Amino acid sequence: MKKTKQIHISKPFDLLSDELVFIILDLISQNPSDLKSFSLTCKWFYQAESKHRRSLKPLRAEYLPRILSRYRNTSDLDLTFCPRVTDYALSVVGCISGPTLQSVDLSRSGSFSAAGLMRLALKCVNLVEIDLSNATEMRDAAAAVIAEARSLERIKLGRCKMLTDMGIGCIAVGCRKLTMVSLKWCVGVGDLGVGLLAVKCKEIRSLDLSYLPITGKCLHDVLKLSHLEELLLEGCFGVDDDSLKSLRHDCKSLKKLDASSCQNLTQRGLTSLLSGARCLQRLDLAHCSSVISLDFASSLKKVSASLQSIRLDGCSVTSDGLKAIGNMCNSLKEVSLSKCVSVTDEGLSSLVMKLKDLRKLDITCCRKLSGVSITQIASSCPLLVSLKMESCSLVSREAFWLIGQKCRLLEELDLTDNEIDDEGLKSISSCHSLSSLKLGICLNITDKGLSYIGMGCSNLSELDLYRSVGITDIGISSIAQGCARLETINISYCKDITDKSLVSLSKCSWLQTFESRGCPNITSQGLAAIAVRCKRLAKLDLKKCPYINDSGLLTLAHFSQSLKQINLSDTAVTDVGLVSLANIGCIQNISVVNSSGLSPSGVAAALLGCGGLRKAKLHASLRSLLPPSLIHHLEARGCAFLWKDNTLQAELDPKYWKLQLEDNVP
Amino acid sequence: MIVLKSSDGETFEIEEAVALQSQTIAHMVEDDCVENGIPLANVTGEILAKIIEYCKKHVEGGGGSEEELKIWDKEFIENIDQSTLFNLILAANYLNIKTLLDLTCQRVADMIS
Numbered sequence: 001m002k003k004t005k006q007i008h009i010s011k012p013f014d015l016l017s018d019e020l021v022f023i024i025l026d027l028i029s030q031n032p033s034d035l036k037s038f039s040l041t042c043k044w045f046y047q048a049e050s051k052h053r054r055s056l057k058p059l060r061a062e063y064l065p066r067i068l069s070r071y072r073n074t075s076d077l078d079l080t081f082c083p084r085v086t087d088y089a090l091s092v093v094g095c096i097s098g099p100t101l102q103s104v105d106l107s108r109s110g111s112f113s114a115a116g117l118m119r120l121a122l123k124c125v126n127l128v129e130i131d132l133s134n135a136t137e138m139r140d141a142a143a144a145v146i147a148e149a150r151s152l153e154r155i156k157l158g159r160c161k162m163l164t165d166m167g168i169g170c171i172a173v174g175c176r177k178l179t180m181v182s183l184k185w186c187v188g189v190g191d192l193g194v195g196l197l198a199v200k201c202k203e204i205r206s207l208d209l210s211y212l213p214i215t216g217k218c219l220h221d222v223l224k225l226s227h228l229e230e231l232l233l234e235g236c237f238g239v240d241d242d243s244l245k246s247l248r249h250d251c252k253s254l255k256k257l258d259a260s261s262c263q264n265l266t267q268r269g270l271t272s273l274l275s276g277a278r279c280l281q282r283l284d285l286a287h288c289s290s291v292i293s294l295d296f297a298s299s300l301k302k303v304s305a306s307l308q309s310i311r312l313d314g315c316s317v318t319s320d321g322l323k324a325i326g327n328m329c330n331s332l333k334e335v336s337l338s339k340c341v342s343v344t345d346e347g348l349s350s351l352v353m354k355l356k357d358l359r360k361l362d363i364t365c366c367r368k369l370s371g372v373s374i375t376q377i378a379s380s381c382p383l384l385v386s387l388k389m390e391s392c393s394l395v396s397r398e399a400f401w402l403i404g405q406k407c408r409l410l411e412e413l414d415l416t417d418n419e420i421d422d423e424g425l426k427s428i429s430s431c432h433s434l435s436s437l438k439l440g441i442c443l444n445i446t447d448k449g450l451s452y453i454g455m456g457c458s459n460l461s462e463l464d465l466y467r468s469v470g471i472t473d474i475g476i477s478s479i480a481q482g483c484a485r486l487e488t489i490n491i492s493y494c495k496d497i498t499d500k501s502l503v504s505l506s507k508c509s510w511l512q513t514f515e516s517r518g519c520p521n522i523t524s525q526g527l528a529a530i531a532v533r534c535k536r537l538a539k540l541d542l543k544k545c546p547y548i549n550d551s552g553l554l555t556l557a558h559f560s561q562s563l564k565q566i567n568l569s570d571t572a573v574t575d576v577g578l579v580s581l582a583n584i585g586c587i588q589n590i591s592v593v594n595s596s597g598l599s600p601s602g603v604a605a606a607l608l609g610c611g612g613l614r615k616a617k618l619h620a621s622l623r624s625l626l627p628p629s630l631i632h633h634l635e636a637r638g639c640a641f642l643w644k645d646n647t648l649q650a651e652l653d654p655k656y657w658k659l660q661l662e663d664n665v666p
Numbered sequence: 667m668i669v670l671k672s673s674d675g676e677t678f679e680i681e682e683a684v685a686l687q688s689q690t691i692a693h694m695v696e697d698d699c700v701e702n703g704i705p706l707a708n709v710t711g712e713i714l715a716k717i718i719e720y721c722k723k724h725v726e727g728g729g730g731s732e733e734e735l736k737i738w739d740k741e742f743i744e745n746i747d748q749s750t751l752f753n754l755i756l757a758a759n760y761l762n763i764k765t766l767l768d769l770t771c772q773r774v775a776d777m778i779s
Contacts, residue, residue, distance in 0.1 A: 013752075015752055016752065016755060016756065017759075019759075020756070023767070023771045024771045024774050024778070025775075027775035028778055028779060031779060034778065038778055
């Protein structure tokens with residue numbers, strides 16, 4: 001009989017090779033604070049974590065030299081938290097992380113010029129992706145510099161208004177491997193630049209030409225690209241029927257076409273565009289100037305077999321048109337008719353009857369629809385995953401019972417401003433995969449209905465109860481009990497909510513967004529409960545909660561280290577509370593208008609203390625009370641100011657004025 | 667039947683289907699070097715026994731439903747001490763048994779969290 005030796009290991013981690021430790025670290029990465037505490041345990045762990053991490057999102061550009069020296073394997077650098085990135089910072093990035101860097105995001109940063117970009121492009125030989133959107137001052141010289149990054153595959157230049165055809169031409173000639181190019185809003189670029197791109201960069205798969213002053217001429221070259229999958233032409237007013245007249249193409253790879261808001265594009269032009277796109281899957285024709293009638297639908301003939309998603313938001317559609325689309329395009333999975341106010345029961349029913357595979361339907365603001373349509377949808381489309389029907393107020397309560405019964409696979413449901421009642425919610429609670437539920441301005445629901453949801457929908461992550469005044473603490477606690485994965489909740493203007501709700505919501509440890517405007521019964525105690533247990537809290541709206549004061553904010557400042565956005569207008573917060581927010585490193589957006597406890601020096605201290613602040617919404621009177629040099633300094637640091645003057649106009653809450661209007665009409 | 671020999675001389679005879687869950691052993695079987703049994707110099711008898719227990723449960727087709735397997739995995743991984751856990755990680759890596767490697771690493775990750 002052998003005696004089994006007890007293997008006693010004093011330092012188990014010594015046995016593991018680096019790769020095995022990396023596998024373990026990958027699994028911990030879900031939770032950044034865990035990763036942080038891992039790296040602080042001992043030197044060996046610290047080094048392991050330094051070798052493991054590949055993507056960085058620094059809070060301050062000043063720390064870049066130290067951070068990059070520690071993390072030598074950085075391949076993704078996201079600088080969207082750093083409003084000021086100077087040429088020096090870019091040269092540091094190039095020098096330290098040059099060989100390993102693959103992707104850089106500079107879309108929210110300023111203060112760099114062509115010189116800094118040159119260092120980056122030359123040293124980062126493996127740079128594959130760069131986001132330079134919003135560089136409104138960038139000129140062609142900088143574009144020529146970017147062209148030095150020869151391995152570039154994905155480039156975003158949205159809103160770079162100063163770029164012209166010359167700059168784009170340089171990029172086209174230098175970066176031959178480009179697969180994804182976004183030139184949205186680059187209003188200086190025309191047919192010539194786009195044509196050059198199409199001719200030189202043959203690997204392009206995705207091209208965003210939204211809002212460019214191009215005409216159909218460049219599209220002749222663009223559609224010759226043999227790998228083109230996605231073409232976005234939103235708002236291209238120059239693309240009209242005449243320039244597309246002689247277009248003959250055979251772009252079999254095209255999967256997505258966005259021709260929304262092209263005011264001069266009619267059925268003729270569209271037919272030319274779609275002529276060779278036999279494999280088109282997604283078509284976006286929102287805000288089209290033509291009427292979607294039977295005639296118009298016939299232009300979709302070529303793509304009818306392959307089409308899976310169509311978007312006709314804001315278009316005027318006729319029943320004949322909808323019927324024709326339903327008949328032709330049987331494989332449609334997604335249909336969007338948001339704000340198509342002319343849609344009738346007849347048209348919609350004839351459409352959905354034919355679409356057995358329908359997964360997503362958007363009929364927001366289709367006010368003429370009644371229970372008939374909903375019944376038809378429920379009966380014909382059992383595979384429905386998303387249904388958005390905000391403001392379909394003619395739909396009766398009974399129709400909602402059918403939705404829950406038949407469409408069991410629903411994940412997203414928007415029932416804002418509808419007549420649904422507790423029975424309807426009971427039926428919906430049988431949709432166990434439901435993750436997003438919007439019940440704003442649903443005046444007929446009470447705690448009973450919410451308790452059904454709490455019991456049935458355990459996967460719920462988003463709940464909107466804006467102005468659903470029938471809700472009290474009981475309803476909220478049943479949701480908190482049943483929906484452990486809740487991430488977003490809006491209980492604005494639910495006047496009966498008290499601190500009890502907040503205490504029960506603190507159980508939801510994944511909570512990220514909490515909006516409770518206009519709740520007069522919640523106090524700092526409730527806020528503290530949430531701050532302590534919901535570590536991921538990122539967005540907080542406490543406007544018009546008069547009992548929120550400094551003690552709640554002090555707790556928040558200590559515990560909520562992930563807080564990015566906070567609204568404290570019309571609360572009882574004073575200088576002390578506001579300044580304590582400076583303890584939160586990543587706070588980016590503070591809104592505090594009309595709080596009488598604030599003084600100019602307190603606000604100044606708070607603004608200075610929050611190093612990463614990007615937006616500050618303050619009362620207009622402070623503009624003259626704060627020293628102008630302070631405002632200049634903060635703006636140079638990257639903070640934008642919004643000055644609100646409430647005495648002049650009552651703040652327009654878009655959904656509320658509609659309610660008031662309905663009250664006034666007899 | 668395949669014979670496995672641990673580093674401390676213990677031999678284990680197991681069915682081919684059970685052994686083939688290890689990619690390393692599967693390659694050896696393909697290359698036809700299994701006549702005299704497979705020597706595993708990096709794995710001790712105790713650990714090998716545990717691995718065989720796991721593989722027997724996870725053989726294709728047997729073992730029960732997904733839910734039952736998950737519960738069994740949970741019990742399996744919670745009843746072993748730290749040193750055995752780390753040795754299992756090394757052995758699962760050497761023998762290239764992906765599911766066991768994932769299970770053990772997840773356990774360590776959860777312990778750290």
